[in-house]
Amino acid sequence: MDFELSEEQQQIKMSVREFAQSEIAPHVMEWDESQHFPIELKPKLAELGLLGVIFPETYGGAGMGYVEYATIIEELSRVDGSVGISVAAHNSLCSNHIYQYGTEEQKQKFLIPLASGKYLGAWGLTEPSAGSDASGTKSTAVPTEGGWIVNGSKNFITHAIHGDICVAMAVTDKEKRSKGISAFVFEKGMQGFSPSKKENKLGLRASETASVVFEDCFVPAENMLGDEGQGFVNAMEVLDGGRISIAALAVGIAQGAYESAVRYAKERQQFGKPIAEFQGIQFKLADMATKIDAARLLMYRAAWMKDNGKKTTKESSMAKLYASEVSVNVCEEAIQVHGGYGYTKDYPPEKYWRDSKLCTIGEGTSEIQRIIIAREVLRQL
Numbered sequence: 001m002d003f004e005l006s007e008e009q010q011q012i013k014m015s016v017r018e019f020a021q022s023e024i025a026p027h028v029m030e031w032d033e034s035q036h037f038p039i040e041l042k043p044k045l046a047e048l049g050l051l052g053v054i055f056p057e058t059y060g061g062a063g064m065g066y067v068e069y070a071t072i073i074e075e076l077s078r079v080d081g082s083v084g085i086s087v088a089a090h091n092s093l094c095s096n097h098i099y100q101y102g103t104e105e106q107k108q109k110f111l112i113p114l115a116s117g118k119y120l121g122a123w124g125l126t127e128p129s130a131g132s133d134a135s136g137t138k139s140t141a142v143p144t145e146g147g148w149i150v151n152g153s154k155n156f157i158t159h160a161i162h163g164d165i166c167v168a169m170a171v172t173d174k175e176k177r178s179k180g181i182s183a184f185v186f187e188k189g190m191q192g193f194s195p196s197k198k199e200n201k202l203g204l205r206a207s208e209t210a211s212v213v214f215e216d217c218f219v220p221a222e223n224m225l226g227d228e229g230q231g232f233v234n235a236m237e238v239l240d241g242g243r244i245s246i247a248a249l250a251v252g253i254a255q256g257a258y259e260s261a262v263r264y265a266k267e268r269q270q271f272g273k274p275i276a277e278f279q280g281i282q283f284k285l286a287d288m289a290t291k292i293d294a295a296r297l298l299m300y301r302a303a304w305m306k307d308n309g310k311k312t313t314k315e316s317s318m319a320k321l322y323a324s325e326v327s328v329n330v331c332e333e334a335i336q337v338h339g340g341y342g343y344t345k346d347y348p349p350e351k352y353w354r355d356s357k358l359c360t361i362g363e364g365t366s367e368i369q370r371i372i373i374a375r376e377v378l379r380q381l
């Protein structure tokens with residue numbers, strides 16, 4: 001067992017940290033205030049290989065594994081969770097669905113531009129009436145000459161507006177319920193496929209979250225992704241990888257908030273000394289550090305298992321559940337350490353706290369993670 005990143009992994013971590021510090025940190029609050037989605041970062045993210053982290057170089061990717069991927073998402077999110085979730089949704093949802101289940105032709109056509117950063121990817125499972133219960137998908141795909149006619153909508157979709165490619169699930173056989181849902185690749189500009197309402201969010205405000213609408217949208221037969229009827233099943237497997245990135249998002253946000261609390265505790269003087277000298281504050285910092293470490297270890301275990309070809313349903317959910325709840329708690333404690341100043345936008349914790357909350361909701365809520373973990377635990381014993 002080895003708990004250390006290799007020298008190469010350490011270098012990746014440091015180069016992403018430097019990138020986040022120089023290219024993202026100066027704009028964080030301005031992007032947050034205005035809900036500006038920083039599409040201008042795309043070429044820079046692509047240059048560093050961050051839009052194709054987990055894909056082989058033959059498909060335009062950086063050829064790294066989930067351990068490196070989690071490290072990268074953590075480092076981006078330590079500075080801005082909005083960029084973290086954007087890179088995560090692009091890599092482990094849209095692009096990975098194509099990598100895992102696409103034909104060679106689909107990988108050539110869609111994965112290469114996605115992984116090399118020419119295209120930005122979106123992934124649509126959630127619908128207005130099918131959130132936690134995604135098997136209740138209502139969007140339909142009806143066969144027609146040469147393809148399918150899709151009608152319906154998806155909401156809360158990351159990159160719904162700027163995405164060039166959207167992988168989305170629709171019902172192809174209602175009778176078969178979850179085994180009657182298929183995945184399709186939608187391309188920007190297809191007639192009848194358009195973005196809709198952009199959400200005005202609590203946190204991660206610089207990430208783009210909007211709806212997409214399908215109105216008699218013709219999708220050619222060659223754009224069906226994976227086998228007919230396997231879209232939901234494959235989506236659940238895609239989420240096993242995606243949840244590792246949400247754990248990394250949560251750990252990064254918590255780490256950023258924790259560091260700001262430590263800095264502040266050393267600077268802020270009350271009763272004639274830095275508040276870091278009070279045991280009440282020290283205990284908070286100790287608990288924060290311990291919880292972040294435990295969350296990070298769960299994240300790395302799931303990432304390591306994924307890299308070693310093991311099934312990670314339980315471990316991904318455990319990492320995602322624990323890290324996201326720790327993140328909200330650590331960010332809240334970071335506000336407390338800052339006192340009244342923590343309640344203002346002049347200090348970082350309030351934004352970290354707003355951002356952290358998504359981690360308990362996206363890619364399956366905490367309640368859904370507990371259902372998954374319990375199902376796996378009961379099956380195993």
Ligand SMILES: Cc1cc2nc3c(=O)[nH]c(=O)nc-3n(C[C@H](O)[C@H](O)[C@H](O)COP(=O)(O)OP(=O)(O)OC[C@H]3O[C@@H](n4cnc5c(N)ncnc54)[C@H](O)[C@@H]3O)c2cc1C
Nearest residue numbers: 123124125126131132156157158209361362363364365367
């Ligand atoms: C910023 C953001 C980005 C997102 N990005 C994407 C994306 O790119 N693609 C995508 O497809 N989706 C995306 N989502 C959607 C996200 O995955 C869903 O919001 C999430 O799965 C929950 O669905 P819901 O919002 O409909 O809540 P609901 O399912 O309506 O849940 C409401 C409450 O009921 C609880 N609940 C539901 N069922 C049960 C149960 N059986 N037992 C106990 N409690 C239960 C939930 O835990 C929750 O507390 C995003 C969401 C947000 C906010």
